[in-house]
Amino acid sequence: MTVVIMQPDRPVPTAAIDRSRRRFWRAVLTFYLPATIVAAVMLFPLFWMVSISLRTNAEIFSYPPDLVSIPLRWQNYIDIWTDPRMNLGIQAWNTLVYATVRTFLQLLLSSMAAFILARYSFPGRTLVFYLVLATVMIPDEVMMVPLFLMVKSVPLAGGNDIFGMGGTGWLDTFYGLILPGVVSGYSIFFLRQFFLTLPKELEEAARIDGCSEFGIYWRVALPMSMPALIALGIFSFQFAWSDFTWPLIISGSERTRTIQLGLGLLSTTDGTDWAMLLTGAVISTLPLIALFMLLQRFIVTGVNFGVGK
Structure with a gap:
């Protein structure tokens, strides 16, 4: 018997x-x-944007201003889809294609270049890396005119001859919209820093098992770099989704116009429809907020790995 x-x-x-x-x-x-x-x-600012999107233009300029205007005008979120000044459905689809394809190609090409610079030794590797790093220091505005001329002068595209003359090239096409942004010096640098942290024993074991060099990259390095790839993908997608300058230069018709350009059509010399403009801004922001909330745990992990060495 136990006594407690x-x-x-x-x-x-x-x-x-x-x-x-x-x-x-x-x-x-x-x-x-x-x-x-x-x-x-x-x-x-986000709260103020949502608040203005739920008002009429007359209520926006009322004085003194109210943080919340009652009743809320939810009709703005219905009217913007049929607004004749912009075609929100097509523009949202164009933006999704532009941001998704550009992000995918940027991750694929940048990861290949970063893997080579991080895991292989060859003459001039350091010089190549420094040249890639130097491109990060060049402002995007400096590259706009050369990129425009290159896109316009693509041979045998858009009515051009073999010398790239006589037509429009890739202007007002998804090729011209997407391809100039698929190579990024920052993305290569970011992923190279991550690949440097991978143990060499994994590559040696893969080679012993008969894996090819591309197989090591595809089957070993990429699966282990998913946190860094997802973090970089979020940043790249966000930048492409919010991009205004390059689509403004390349797009000339509705078939390639993005949602940011469509919102710009609501501001003219006759005035700005602030209620519709802020309503469209809220709609264009929602995919980015949802993407961040779904994948936010990968951001800190990927950034920490990417700058860890």
Whole structure:
């Protein structure tokens, strides 16, 4: 027979309670309160954008301004799909194709170049890496005119002859819209830093098993680099989805016009339809917010690995 002797509960020392309270208030004052203030400041423009999208143009310019206008005008989110000034459905599809294909090709080509620069030794490797890194320092605006001339002068495209003369080349096509952005020096640098962290023993084991060099890249390196690829893919997709300048230069008709260009049609010399413009801005932002919420856990992991060496 086992006898259980109940021990009386020992009171928690007052000093331990005081230390716990001090740690709690220190955390509140040094982290949670400043973080809450910063988050509120960052989220206020988004809140204001949504608030304006639920008003009429007359209510937008009312004084004094209200944070929320009652009643809410949800009709704006229906009217924008039939607005004759823009075709939101086609433009959203064009933007999705542009951002998705460009991101996929950028990840594929950048990962190939990064794997070579990180895992193989060959004469001039350091020079090639420095040249790739130098392209990151060149502003995009400097490259706009050369890229435009190259796209316009593609041989045997858009009515051009074999010398790239006489036609429009890839202007106003998805080729001209997507292909100039599929090579990125930053993407190569980011993925190279990640590939440097992979143990060489995995490659050696794959070679012993008879795996080809491309098989090592495709079957070993890529699966292990998924956190970095997803993080980089999110950044690339977001940049392409929000891009305005390059589509403005290349697109000349509805067949390649993106949603950002469509929103620009709501602002003319006669005035700006702020209610419709902000409604479209909210709709164009929702895919990015959903993408971030679904894949946010990969961002910190991928960035940490990417800059870890």
